[in-house]
Amino acid sequence: MKREDLSSFYERINYTTQEQVSAERSHINLFERASCQGMHPYSRRDYYKVTLIIGEGRLEYANRTINIDRPALLFSNPLIPYLWQPLSQEQEGWFCIFNKAFVHQRDELLTELPMFQLDGQHIYFPEESVVNEISELFRKMMAENQSTYPFKQDVLRSYLHLIVHQALKMQPVNDYEPPLNASSRITSLFLELLERQFPIDSMQNQLQLRSATDFARQLSVHTNHLNRAVREITGKTTTEHIASRIIVEANELLTHSDWSVAEIASSLGFEYASYFNNFYKKATGKTPREVRMGCV
Structure with missing residues (x-):
C-alpha cells in the first residue's frame, strides 16, 4: 500500500502551495471540505489530519466501518489507513493537515494525546x-493561515490545541490515567514497540x-517477566498480541496492496509462504488467497 505524503496529497487535489513542502520543514494547512469532495482512496497518509465532518458518509479505518450521520470530529495519523466515502451531496466542514515537523517544532505533547494514538479514539x-465552537475555531484558523504574521504557526498550533x-x-478523565505500576509500564512499552514496526x-x-x-531482548527484561506482565494487564499472552497484530x-x-501472497509472507517475516498460509488459516479459518479473491 503506497503511503501518501503532503506533496502527493496536493497533487491529488490539484493544489499549488506557496511554500516548499518537505518532511523536515514545519508545515500546516487548512481547507474547506467542500473544495475537496469525492471518495478518498484507502491509504496510509504520512501526515496528521483533523477534520470536522458535516455531511453523511462512511468511514473505514483500523478494520472498522462507521456510518457518519451527524457532525463528527475525526483525528487521523500516519499509523492508520482510512477511506472516506461520502453518502450525501452536502459535504461541509473543514480540515487541517500538518506534518511531524510542525509538532516537533514546539512540543510533542499533541501527538501523545489519545486521539493520535493507534489504540485511541479517533x-x-x-x-x-x-x-x-469548533466551526468558529476552524474559521479563525483559515483566516490566520492567510495572514502574513511571522508567528502564525504558533497561533494555529494554539487553535489546534483548543x-x-x-x-x-467528550471522554471520561479516567480514560487517560497513566500506568501506575511496573507491569503496566512494561506492557505499554511492549505494545508501543510492537506498533512501531507497522x-x-x-x-x-x-x-x-x-x-x-x-x-524481551529489546526491552532488557526476561521473557517470562514480559509474558507475566502483559498477561496480567491485558489478559492476553505476548504471543497472542504479536499474532493478532500480524493478522x-x-x-x-x-x-x-498488489503484492503477491509470497511477498506479503516475506515482508511479515515468514521464511516460506506455506508457513504464512498455515499461520493465517489457523487464525482466521481462511487462506490468504481466499481472502484476496473475496476482494476482487
Whole structure:
C-alpha cells in the first residue's frame, strides 16, 4: 500500500502551495471540505489530519466501518489507513493537515494525546453547541493561515490545541490515567514497540520482532517477566498480541496492496509462504488467497 505524503496529497487535489513542502520543514494547512469532495482512496497518509465532518458518509479505518450521520470530529495519523466515502451531496466542514515537523517544532505533547494514538479514539460526535465552537475555531484558523504574521504557526498550533481539548472533554478523565505500576509500564512499552514496526509499506521493510523473546531482548527484561506482565494487564499472552497484530497487517496488505501472497509472507517475516498460509488459516479459518479473491 503506497503511503501518501503532503506533496502527493496536493497533487491529488490539484493544489499549488506557496511554500516548499518537505518532511523536515514545519508545515500546516487548512481547507474547506467542500473544495475537496469525492471518495478518498484507502491509504496510509504520512501526515496528521483533523477534520470536522458535516455531511453523511462512511468511514473505514483500523478494520472498522462507521456510518457518519451527524457532525463528527475525526483525528487521523500516519499509523492508520482510512477511506472516506461520502453518502450525501452536502459535504461541509473543514480540515487541517500538518506534518511531524510542525509538532516537533514546539512540543510533542499533541501527538501523545489519545486521539493520535493507534489504540485511541479517533472519531467524536460533538453536540450542536460544540460543533458551532469548533466551526468558529476552524474559521479563525483559515483566516490566520492567510495572514502574513511571522508567528502564525504558533497561533494555529494554539487553535489546534483548543480543538483537541474540545474532543478530550467528550471522554471520561479516567480514560487517560497513566500506568501506575511496573507491569503496566512494561506492557505499554511492549505494545508501543510492537506498533512501531507497522505499517509495512515496503517489501524491504521486513518485520524484525516476531517473538516474545525478541521483544524481551529489546526491552532488557526476561521473557517470562514480559509474558507475566502483559498477561496480567491485558489478559492476553505476548504471543497472542504479536499474532493478532500480524493478522491485522496481513489483512491490510491482502486487501489493499498488489503484492503477491509470497511477498506479503516475506515482508511479515515468514521464511516460506506455506508457513504464512498455515499461520493465517489457523487464525482466521481462511487462506490468504481466499481472502484476496473475496476482494476482487
